[in-house]
Amino acid sequence: MMTTRDPDCIFCKIVAGEIPCAKVYETGTCLAFLDIAPVSAGHALVLPKDHHPTLMDVPASLGGDLLEALGKVGRAVMEATGAEGLNLFQNNYEAAGQLVHHAHFHLVPRFSGDGLRLWTQSSYDDPDEMQRLAKKMADLLK
Numbered sequence: 001m002m003t004t005r006d007p008d009c010i011f012c013k014i015v016a017g018e019i020p021c022a023k024v025y026e027t028g029t030c031l032a033f034l035d036i037a038p039v040s041a042g043h044a045l046v047l048p049k050d051h052h053p054t055l056m057d058v059p060a061s062l063g064g065d066l067l068e069a070l071g072k073v074g075r076a077v078m079e080a081t082g083a084e085g086l087n088l089f090q091n092n093y094e095a096a097g098q099l100v101h102h103a104h105f106h107l108v109p110r111f112s113g114d115g116l117r118l119w120t121q122s123s124y125d126d127p128d129e130m131q132r133l134a135k136k137m138a139d140l141l142k
């Protein structure tokens, strides 16, 4: 099988076993390990082993493997930590907080009343803007 790797990428080095990790799950295409700076204990990362910088670069053919890994690891994160909930986070590009440019998914255990604020929501000033943006995206997807 062809593998893609970036020699400067820390997650590629973890995949290759050159840097240690707290490994949770591994398949032929995916790896999961605990985040070294967790939101809370048990915060796990799931990634394709091949180097793809962002979610938009990950081939759809990996979707099934990734979804299966996310489901299995997500259940294990919840059971191992006793979490009552679970968030899936995924950052792309620096503006969105991506620090490691090897696409990965964060699984964060959640507890009622843990106080973690995810995001603040707003509204559209111009009611037409929402429809205009939706149309622009839909046109791009044609």
Ligand code: AMP
Pocket (backbone or CB within 6 Å): 010, 019, 021, 034, 035, 036, 037, 038, 090, 091, 097, 098, 099, 100, 101
């Ligand atoms: P992101 O901001 O989505 O790119 O997240 C990158 C995550 O990787 C951060 O939450 C880091 O704490 C985590 N991280 C960086 N280096 C390591 C490492 N060697 N082992 C485990 N997690 C790491």
Ligand code: ZN
Pocket (backbone or CB within 6 Å): 005, 006, 009, 010, 011, 012, 013, 050, 051, 052, 101, 102
């Ligand atoms: Zn990489």
